[in-house]
Amino acid sequence: METAELQDKIFAFCEAAKGKKKLKEKDIIKGVSAELGIDGDTVKKAMRAMIDVGRLMYSYGGGASSVEIPSEEYLREKGMIK
Amino acid sequence: MAIPQRKTDIGPPKYDQFLPPVIKKNYGKWKYHEVINHGTMVHVGESGDKLWTVRVASPRILATATIREHCDIAEKYCDGFFRYTTRNNVEFLVSDESKLEPLKKDLTARGFKMGGIGAAITNVVHTQGWVHCHSACTDASGLVKAMMDELMPYFESKDLPNKVRLAVACCVNMCGAVHCSDIAVVAVHTKVPTVAHENFKNMCELPTVIGSCPTRAISPDPANKSVKINAEKCMYCGNCFTVCPPISIKDPERDGVAIVVGGKVNSLRSNPKFSKLVIPYISNEPPRWPKAVAAIKHIVEVYAANARKHERIGEWIERIGWERFFSLTGIDFTFQSIDDFTFMRDTMRTSSTFKW
Amino acid sequence: MKKYTTPLIDELEKGPWPSFVTEMKKAAKTNEMANDAVGHLEKCYSTKVGYWKHGGIVGVLGYGGGVIGRYSELGEEFPGVAHFHTVRINQPSAFFYTSKALREICDIWDKYGSGLTNVHGSTGDLVLLGTKTDALETIFAEYSSRGWDLGGSGSALRTPSCCVGPARCEWANYDTLDLCYSLTQEFQDELHRPMFAYKFKFKMSGCACDCVASIARADMSIIGTWKGDILVDQKEVANYASKGMDINAEIVNMCPTHCMNYDGKELKINNAECSRCMHCITRMTKALKPSGERGATICIGAKAPIVVGSLLSWVVVPFIKVEPPYTEVKDLIRKIWEWWDDNAKPRERIGEVIEMKGMRSFLEAIEVAPMPQQIREPRKDPFMFYTEEDMVAFKAKEAEEKKTGKYKF
Numbered sequence: 023m024e025t026a027e028l029q030d031k032i033f034a035f036c037e038a039a040k041g042k043k044k045l046k047e048k049d050i051i052k053g054v055s056a057e058l059g060i061d062g063d064t065v066k067k068a069m070r071a072m073i074d075v076g077r078l079m080y081s082y083g084g085g086a087s088s089v090e091i092p093s094e095e096y097l098r099e100k101g102m103i104k
Numbered sequence: 105m106a107i108p109q110r111k112t113d114i115g116p117p118k119y120d121q122f123l124p125p126v127i128k129k130n131y132g133k134w135k136y137h138e139v140i141n142h143g144t145m146v147h148v149g150e151s152g153d154k155l156w157t158v159r160v161a162s163p164r165i166l167a168t169a170t171i172r173e174h175c176d177i178a179e180k181y182c183d184g185f186f187r188y189t190t191r192n193n194v195e196f197l198v199s200d201e202s203k204l205e206p207l208k209k210d211l212t213a214r215g216f217k218m219g220g221i222g223a224a225i226t227n228v229v230h231t232q233g234w235v236h237c238h239s240a241c242t243d244a245s246g247l248v249k250a251m252m253d254e255l256m257p258y259f260e261s262k263d264l265p266n267k268v269r270l271a272v273a274c275c276v277n278m279c280g281a282v283h284c285s286d287i288a289v290v291a292v293h294t295k296v297p298t299v300a301h302e303n304f305k306n307m308c309e310l311p312t313v314i315g316s317c318p319t320r321a322i323s324p325d326p327a328n329k330s331v332k333i334n335a336e337k338c339m340y341c342g343n344c345f346t347v348c349p350p351i352s353i354k355d356p357e358r359d360g361v362a363i364v365v366g367g368k369v370n371s372l373r374s375n376p377k378f379s380k381l382v383i384p385y386i387s388n389e390p391p392r393w394p395k396a397v398a399a400i401k402h403i404v405e406v407y408a409a410n411a412r413k414h415e416r417i418g419e420w421i422e423r424i425g426w427e428r429f430f431s432l433t434g435i436d437f438t439f440q441s442i443d444d445f446t447f448m449r450d451t452m453r454t455s456s457t458f459k460w
Numbered sequence: 461m462k463k464y465t466t467p468l469i470d471e472l473e474k475g476p477w478p479s480f481v482t483e484m485k486k487a488a489k490t491n492e493m494a495n496d497a498v499g500h501l502e503k504c505y506s507t508k509v510g511y512w513k514h515g516g517i518v519g520v521l522g523y524g525g526g527v528i529g530r531y532s533e534l535g536e537e538f539p540g541v542a543h544f545h546t547v548r549i550n551q552p553s554a555f556f557y558t559s560k561a562l563r564e565i566c567d568i569w570d571k572y573g574s575g576l577t578n579v580h581g582s583t584g585d586l587v588l589l590g591t592k593t594d595a596l597e598t599i600f601a602e603y604s605s606r607g608w609d610l611g612g613s614g615s616a617l618r619t620p621s622c623c624v625g626p627a628r629c630e631w632a633n634y635d636t637l638d639l640c641y642s643l644t645q646e647f648q649d650e651l652h653r654p655m656f657a658y659k660f661k662f663k664m665s666g667c668a669c670d671c672v673a674s675i676a677r678a679d680m681s682i683i684g685t686w687k688g689d690i691l692v693d694q695k696e697v698a699n700y701a702s703k704g705m706d707i708n709a710e711i712v713n714m715c716p717t718h719c720m721n722y723d724g725k726e727l728k729i730n731n732a733e734c735s736r737c738m739h740c741i742t743r744m745t746k747a748l749k750p751s752g753e754r755g756a757t758i759c760i761g762a763k764a765p766i767v768v769g770s771l772l773s774w775v776v777v778p779f780i781k782v783e784p785p786y787t788e789v790k791d792l793i794r795k796i797w798e799w800w801d802d803n804a805k806p807r808e809r810i811g812e813v814i815e816m817k818g819m820r821s822f823l824e825a826i827e828v829a830p831m832p833q834q835i836r837e838p839r840k841d842p843f844m845f846y847t848e849e850d851m852v853a854f855k856a857k858e859a860e861e862k863k864t865g866k867y868k869f
Binding site: 107108109110111112113114115116117118119121122123127131132134135136137147155157161162163164165166167168169170171172174175176178179184185186187188189190192197216217229231232233234235236237238239240241243245246248249250252253256259276277278279280281282283284312315316317318341343346347349354356357359367369370371372373374376378388390391392413414445446447 | 468469471472474475476477478479480481482483484486487494497501504505507508509510512513514515520522523530544546550551552553554555556557558559560561562563565566569570575576577578579580582584589590597598600601602604605606607608609621623624626627628629630632635637638640641644645648649651652668669670671672673674675676677709710714715716737738739742743745746764765766767768769770772805806807
């Protein structure tokens with residue numbers, strides 16, 4: 023699978039959980055690799071690349087960290103959108 | 105102005121670039137040290153080299169101006185090298201004995217307080233409090249300041265049987281090793297939290313909130329799409345508030361402080377110990393918490409008068425027995441000192457041998 | 461700049477101990493954020509409640525920690541603290557600095573933040589208190605380009621910290637500064653990108669004095685120890701005695717294992733019975749010192765009271781060599797994390813997971829044998845698990861005994 027396609031799948035996985043469950047890195051890696059039958063390290067790499075460019079972001083709340091889709095406000099802050 | 109290129113995952117700078125030459129030379133080859141007074145000690149290397157340390161109190165919250173003053177002093181007497189301690193003191197490191205007295209004179213002139221080394225009371229480990237924490241039920245820095253003003257002689261000059269390590273936690277999260285201190289203040293809530301049901305669904309995860317409760321006092325409230333809290337089980341720890349902002353537990357008239365004693369972290373003579381509850385509640389009395397401060401000073405004084413040399417507070421109490429600690433200090437024994445959380449079976453007395 | 465009257469916190473400028481209020485006011489002279497922090501604190505003192513909201517989602521791109529979001533409920537009244545985020549800078553091992561390095565840190569902070577700091581925070585980071593969201597990327601670029609990285613926060617490896625160790629202490633049994641640095645570098649990914657169920661802390665102490673309180677607050681406490689004899693310099697013993705030390709009362713009778721005696725001339729130690737508590741060594745540092753093989757005891761599981769009570773770390777590996785490149789320690793850490801990752805529910809520290817799943821499950825996963833050094837006493841109830849493998853082993857041992865005619869208990 024192309025990285026871009028994998029990243030779209032990861033994004034869709036996070037979108038599906040939005041507002042329902044706070045996903046940890048591990049949840050995404052396990053979930054996506056089970057769904058697509060590819061190894062966890064590949065998913066992790068693809069996910070990290072998304073975090074590095076602000077397509078996903080680390081979040082924190084309720085005493086624990088999670089990964090989620092960034093808000094427009096966050097992207098504006100980081101200069102990703104105008 | 106251009107912003108420099110960021111770097112990631114570089115970690116801290118390597119420690120060796122901050123070590124003075126005398127330390128680099130004698131690294132791992134120190135032979136012994138001597139405490140000269142509460143403010144000064146000297147380490148002697150196998151090489152015969154000597155390194156004097158002058159320890160200075162700090163309020164932990166420092167303005168950059170004060171850090172720069174530390175830098176000025178270090179440049180004048182220590183070739184720019186100095187360090188901080190785990191208990192937030194500043195240590196000036198002098199390898200040239202002729203600079204020692206001028207350094208101390210300068211520190212005194214600038215109003216810095218030297219002390220805390222040896223069988224003394226040193227700086228207090230504490231949390232952020234109202235200065236910067238969301239879950240604080242008191243201010244930590246203020247309590248520390250008020251305590252240390254009273255205990256200053258034990259920092260600067262007066263000897264105790266052994267060190268007394270103090271700590272202040274502004275809530276039961278107890279950031280720092282507050283739970284293993286000779287004497288510690290821990291701020292407590294005393295009322296069952298309330299839940300703003302309308303915000304629960306958007307801000308909190310039900311299983312996390314239920315799981316956050318150590319006494320299983322929280323259960324689902326389907327009608328309100330929220331949770332309810334069983335007042336008979338709740339011990340006001342505030343963990344539910346941490347994981348779920350719509351839960352509210354602060355109460356200015358009911359929040360207060362408790363005092364725990366007898367903990368330690370080292371293994372000298374006896375094993376590390378937790379601190380134990382002796383005073384369950386004192387009202388929150390900013391700005392100077394007079395009753396809490398008086399209680400701590402009183403416990404220190406009773407310890408100083410009764411313990412044997414080298415005994416820490418916890419060791420002294422174990423030797424004389426808790427019943428004797430309560431009678432010597434005159435502290436009222438209350439239900440709160442009997443564990444009804446998780447440790448009752450380990451903490452009740454199971455013999456008829458005790459003191460009157 | 462707004463001028464606040466602060467009668468309550470002014471009380472905390474009186475008295476001999478250095479005042480944090482004076483520090484805050486010092487920063488407030490030239491800094492709007494610090495000035496509002498002073499007014500904000502006075503408000504807390506007058507109402508006896510805090511006004512900080514739960515931490516929010518702030519950070520630098522690509523990292524999941526190092527910045528703690530902090531917002532005030534009273535942002536309109538005190539705009540300077542509407543955003544007042546904390547930046548954690550990973551401190552150098554054992555908190556040694558040069559004035560040049562600290563001046564640089566201060567200069568950057570004055571430019572972009574409140575000018576207020578904690579030197580240091582409880583975990584060990586150099587804490588910069590109070591900045592705004594839009595300054596974070598610049599702050600990170602300024603510090604990281606000069607060799608300073610952020611510390612840990614959230615469900616991640618927290619910034620490791622160590623005692624002063626061999627840099628200025630004769631009792632260090634291993635190089636705490638170097639191990640601290642080496643592990644911090646090795647596990648940068650785990651430190652900056654939260655991938656655990658909850659926080660994980662390492663602390664390194666060079667001996668049983670445990671000056672960083674590792675046994676009380678580190679998920680993994682690495683405490684220096686040794687295996688050889690305590691060497692006694694009898695001349696120095698005599699010196700201590702002549703200077704007034706009552707060696708029987710202060711040393712011999714306070715030895716927890718009663719492995720010493722002193723007849724007024726010679727101090728004798730039965731080293732086989734010594735538990736290496738450090739009491740005698742710390743009191744007679746000129747006369748006594750450890751010898752032989754050096755290393756550390758690894759203890760696991762300490763935490764503060766939330767949720768079901770505090771824990772002190774439990775002895776897991778009684779002795780491990782701690783020498784560069786620390787392969788043995790690093791391998792052990794990876795095994796520990798793997799088991800924790802497989803078994804933890806959200807917000808469960810490793811000590812809690814061990815309590816839930818049992819020490820056996822943990823020890824087997826990290827390939828450590830059961831040893832009496834790990835426990836204070838054996839179990840006192842007769843409820844225990846027997847696996848099929850256990851039974852095969854018990855039976856095999858008995859079969860062997862029948863063959864040799866000799867019991868092996």
